Amino acid sequence: MLGQGCKAVILSLSVVFVTLGSMAFAPAASANDGLWRITEERWSDAHEKAWEDFIAGLGAADCWTLDECLKSPANPYRHTDPRTRFYADCADMPYVLRAYFAWKNGLPFAWQSAMRAHDGPGTDIRYSLEGNDIVARDSVPRTARGVAAVPILHGIVNYVSTAMFRRDATIDDPVMFTDTYSPRLDRAAIRPGTIAYDVNGHASLVWRVETSGRILIFSSHPDHSLSRTFLGREFLRTGPQLGSIFQKFRPIEVAGATRAANGALVGGRIVPVMNADLEDFSLEQYAGNPPVNPYAWGTAQWVWNGESMDFYTYLRARMSLGDLEYHPVAEMRGMMQSICFDLRARRHAVEISIGRGIQNTEPPHRLPSNIYGTHGVWELYSTPSRDARLKTAFKEMYDQTVDFIKMDMVDAPRLVYDGDDLAGDLLAAYREQNELCRIEYKNSAGRTVTLTIDDIVNRLYDLSFDPYQCIERRWGAAGEELATCNDGALKTRWYEAQRYLRNQIDRTYDVEMGYSIEELERGPWGPRTGRGVEAGPEVDVRGYLKGLVARQQAAAPDIANPVATP
Template sequence: MNSIHGAVAALLIILAPISTIASGKKSTSWVISNPEWTPSFEKQYSEFIAGIGKAKKSGDCSTTDQCLRSRVANPRFYNLNPSNLKSIFADCADLPYVLRAYFSWMNGLPFSFPNALLPAKWFSEENQLILAEIQELQRELADAGFFRRRIINSKIKKLRRQLNGGSRKVPDLRYNADGNVIKSKRMIKNGDDINEVLTSVVGSISTASFRTNASANGEGEKFRDTYPVKVDRDAIVPGTILYDPNGHIAVVYEVTKNGKIHLIDAHPDNSLTAITYGEKFSRTSVKIGGGFSNWRPFTYQDSKVRFKKNEELDNYSLEQFQKSQDFSFEGRQMSFYEFVRNRLSLGNLVYNPVLELRELLGELCYDFRERKLSVDKALDSRINLKDHPEKLPENIYGTDGEWETYSTPSRDARLKASIREGRDLVKKMLRLNSEGSSSVEYSGSNLKSDLLSVYEEEVAKCRIPLTLSDNSNLVLDLDQMLGKIYKLSFDPYHCVELRWGIEDESSAYRCQDSEEKLEWYLQEQGLRNTIDRDYSLKMDFGLGELENAEISDVYQEDISILGVLRTE
């Protein structure tokens, strides 16, 4: 062994958790050997997330499980994975908790997660009395006889309806307008098994777990796991969580020099994707707690928890929750999304239009490729051959079961939002350049012409092969996919042609879907026209009802990037 190899080996031994040195593998039994989350561990966690994100982006892994077992994505810990570590699943909400749990286990750190939530509105002064009465009745149930139990349960149901404003159903905590509060949390103890912990995380965590008041600390073991951060490069780092109140979660893995935020997100089909931050992520009020947040450092020792409160955290801030008109940078009023990029840019943000357009089209190409993987999973599972359900889900963006796993309405809406944002950026750069602004770096003589050339180059390079219903092949380029953006069916019960917007006037049309399914496709056009998702809308319409429903009265917004470049 030469001196360099010896030094590397010695470093690996120093870095390895003590419990792994003897066997070379980590035990699945959790041992809290480091009871405090220190700045050093937070830095290591940030590096861990950065590695996973970059590996996913480069195609080295495509699921959370693959990335955690990858030498490229997880160089420090992959070889410590025990042989009995079970396959690791994560959808979007699970992802940050699963990654945090894995890192905590590998480093002997404490970990906790919420496992029960209640609607925040239940905790008003008026409703506290109702809750107390419900709890008293629940205590009575233990010793009550059969007939008495029926009477007590009837009273409890009536009281719960009072809490819910007369409704029998508890509000969907994922989209609860008033936010949620943590009813209980689980603190991981010595001896807990990582396989069981990860299973429990997946069973307990949803986007509702993040929908809590951003200004709250919590108390005791029920502390809020995250806290909202300042919009700057010291606070928004790899590992920062982004919560979209429309029901999606992503994790930052890179912030570029020019202020772009790159994230990873997971999906119900277990896929992992890499995306960029922009207008496709909605903003929210403080009581719902969306936006960027970091993990709250805490110590867990001798069964006692000590967490850092908001006022003790250097990066804590509620500035993300200001009104839209209140964001400005160096005296210029701007949208929150522009504000974020300007704040995160090293030095003054200067647009290089040619580079910006190449990156934009590259990101859109990547998004379409990821969409193909999702569509192919539905086709491979033969969902398109099943009869179409009699009704749509209550809301197509937030559902469960087969529809959640195989449909793409949220993915498609975010894709349209990215295209719209890209179109607006191109218009902005053309305007700034015509004004001679120092915010644009361009030395040519005809920016629009040069950008059109870039567009033609990039769309030709992005080609996605499809296998049609008769097993013939077709290749779509990026320009074709962008042109069909409002035709792409999000409905997993449709044939491959409709999933990619190939209608019957096309020579490539091979679809054998029934007339009923084709009618569904036609009636879903208003939903395909929708860019900004609304999880509060009723959507469980049947065939014949949808066409005349208010949710179908949506016009197609012009979001064409090519249209901007071809205008005189």
């Protein structure tokens, strides 16, 4: 399974089989008795709009697990649910929510039920270099009585993995069609309910696109916790054969069915809407603008209104309402708020691990073969992938802040700022949000420890991802704060040996990492060694801004006292 990302496929590494027995619409009658009766022939534009509203509501809700969200007022269908618990990790969540919505609205639902690595036998289909081929499909049976919906949702959780998203975006097969398709890069296409797939083994759902062009996403994790953040550079752009980054569920319809007396569709076959008939289908995210061969994606260029950009700036420009503008002080507040959300989600994940008592058990003699993609206790309760994304968010905030200062120096037209002390104003916004964000944890003695974003910055590379270590180390404690930790000499040695792994923000899913303490300690270290790197990138935004402000004040000329001057 994918460490704090998405589950692995236990049945096979080469082929996975999945065989499962404000809304514009009121719940279908079948939703009230737990049965899934398909009464609608197709996913219409109105259904797709209702799907978007459904996901937008869940994304905005104050809930931290899928079960909480579906039982919250954000879900208009909650009163029709049988007594059950909803759960999913990141790969499952888009499928589970799409299936749930289809059930509640009497819609057809189908899925890729067998995937095979295009690379050949013996390949882990979650990380295949050439993507996966679809070799079988399945769908919800269409019967007059209907079928039990909850077992289908639970079946999705048990078998779906990120391998489902890792297939060629150019495929347009009417029989072995893909569940999703590649959309245009604009506000009309990238809507709530759009999937954001990271080829390093993570999937999220878009739930809002801000007027500034920032894309808000939420995702589930193996411990069933939810996190919310902005889509950033941690979502790697690759070629079409791997399916990154954006995917949308393909509309389907039932053809050749008969309608029973109760209105249910019986029999028939599932027919997809083909790429050519999808208004927003596009290979733009691979081919670039102006477009090149999508398989030559590495040579793609990104030009908007005559300006050359990197992909992520181009995406932001395309998603902005109007011209791309940066309001740096507002951006600082937004980045800080996003990081605060990430930290609260991490707190929830660590609390689950501590609540299970994993820190009180003996660690294995070796790390998993890959700490980012594994199974069992490590997958459920470790946080290396989550922590890597958190570190990337801090680095992006630092890099963006440096860019804002540079843009201000040259009076860049995209920077909207009317003040005369950008460094000071950014520092003030940072401090404001830092005071508003409090992360609390109970230490091993049961006492509450309160941390701020500033505290996290100072210990970012000390946060332990290892579930076998005490909660103080999970939060990077030192000195007096660490005194309540009950870890013995062995776990302390593991913590020190993992330091270089904590320094690495790039996730390497294809590198062997099953090392012992001794092997970690003696190195060598480097991005592709599986042992980590000697130092993490600079992330101290406050320190950078304080230094700028101090230099500006030192350089300012002394002004004579106007009262004392004759």
